[in-house]
Amino acid sequence: MSKQLPLVAMDACCSPLAREPLTADQAAELSKLFKAMSDPVRLRLLSLIASHAGGEACVCDLTDAFDLTGPTISHHLKVLRESGLITGERRGTWVYYRVHPEVLARLSAVLVPGGAEALA
Amino acid sequence: MSKQLPLVAMDACCSPLAREPLTADQAAELSKLFKAMSDPVRLRLLSLIASHAGGEACVCDLTDAFDLTGPTISHHLKVLRESGLITGERRGTWVYYRVHPEVLARLSAVLVPGGAEALA
DNA sequence: TCCTTGAATAGATGTCTGTCGAAACAGGAT
DNA sequence: ATCCTGTTTCGACAGACATCTATTCAAGGA
Numbered sequence: 515m516s517k518q519l520p521l522v523a524m525d526a527c528c529s530p531l532a533r534e535p536l537t538a539d540q541a542a543e544l545s546k547l548f549k550a551m552s553d554p555v556r557l558r559l560l561s562l563i564a565s566h567a568g569g570e571a572c573v574c575d576l577t578d579a580f581d582l583t584g585p586t587i588s589h590h591l592k593v594l595r596e597s598g599l600i601t602g603e604r605r606g607t608w609v610y611y612r613v614h615p616e617v618l619a620r621l622s623a624v625l626v627p628g629g630a631e632a633l634a
Numbered sequence: 635m636s637k638q639l640p641l642v643a644m645d646a647c648c649s650p651l652a653r654e655p656l657t658a659d660q661a662a663e664l665s666k667l668f669k670a671m672s673d674p675v676r677l678r679l680l681s682l683i684a685s686h687a688g689g690e691a692c693v694c695d696l697t698d699a700f701d702l703t704g705p706t707i708s709h710h711l712k713v714l715r716e717s718g719l720i721t722g723e724r725r726g727t728w729v730y731y732r733v734h735p736e737v738l739a740r741l742s743a744v745l746v747p748g749g750a751e752a753l754a
Numbered sequence: 755t756c757c758t759t760g761a762a763t764a765g766a767t768g769t770c771t772g773t774c775g776a777a778a779c780a781g782g783a784t
Numbered sequence: 785a786t787c788c789t790g791t792t793t794c795g796a797c798a799g800a801c802a803t804c805t806a807t808t809c810a811a812g813g814a
Contacts, residue, residue, distance in 0.1 A: 532684035552669035564652035622745035
């Protein structure tokens with residue numbers, strides 16, 4: 515549980531969608547992030563974690579918010595983790611997740627012209 | 635070809651992901667947009683259209699940029715159209731597409747805390 | 755009118771993905 | 785050591801999706 519840092523969105527980051535055509539590689543990288551967020555459950559998970567007090571939430575909190583089994587939630591968390599959007603850390607019995615705000619920020623910047631400057 | 639205006643992203647728009655948990659409905663709407671952008675080809679199409687001179691591109695320009703058949707490109711354009719991200723207009727022989735920048739902007743705003751203000 | 759070209763639709767197919775139940779793993783408590 | 789609870793992994797299955805070929809529709813030009 516240590517190699518899922520923001521490997522993505524580092525080079526495919528800073529050129530807004532509308533400034534010049536994405537290369538195939540950039541598009542492939544970005545699409546992974548969007549795909550991770552293309553599921554309603556994962557979006558709510560992301561939002562639950564991001565908006566939770568202290569910036570982190572334990573899996574137990576998350577599971578209760580859905581009519582889904584534990585394994586399904588765990589699967590979605592894994593997708594978010596492997597996309598670099600969140601990280602999970604085990605502390606004792608529970609596992610706590612927190613978001614990587616930089617990744618969200620970069621993604622946000624890609625969508626709007628001049629969005630890259632907002633990161634500086 | 636007229637009812638695919640920004641039906642989405644109008645009410646699920648303005649509360650950043652990290653401020654409060656998304657409702658199931660908001661997540662469902664947003665996920666449609668992200669799903670539309672979760673394909674590399676569609677991302678490149680979006681970028682090609684958005685960055686094209688005059689803010690619009692005809693299908694013929696787009697098709698040449700990929701090793702894909704016409705119907706496949708047409709399919710992807712339809713997905714983007716039905717998600718409200720682009721609109722298409724026929725002028726004579728060719729069909730021209732352009733993006734809806736507001737939708738991209740709202741999406742961008744959802745991702746970052748305080749992003750909603752950037753729209754005002 | 756007919757033919758040609760650009761674009762969309764229809765149908766088919768192989769792959770990916772969201773979900774589940776069952777089982778395995780990790781820590782703490784008894 | 786043994787159980788109990790929280791979390792992840794495994795295997796399976798139904799539905800969704802990207803792509804293709806063949807066909808159809810739209811608009812001009814001969």
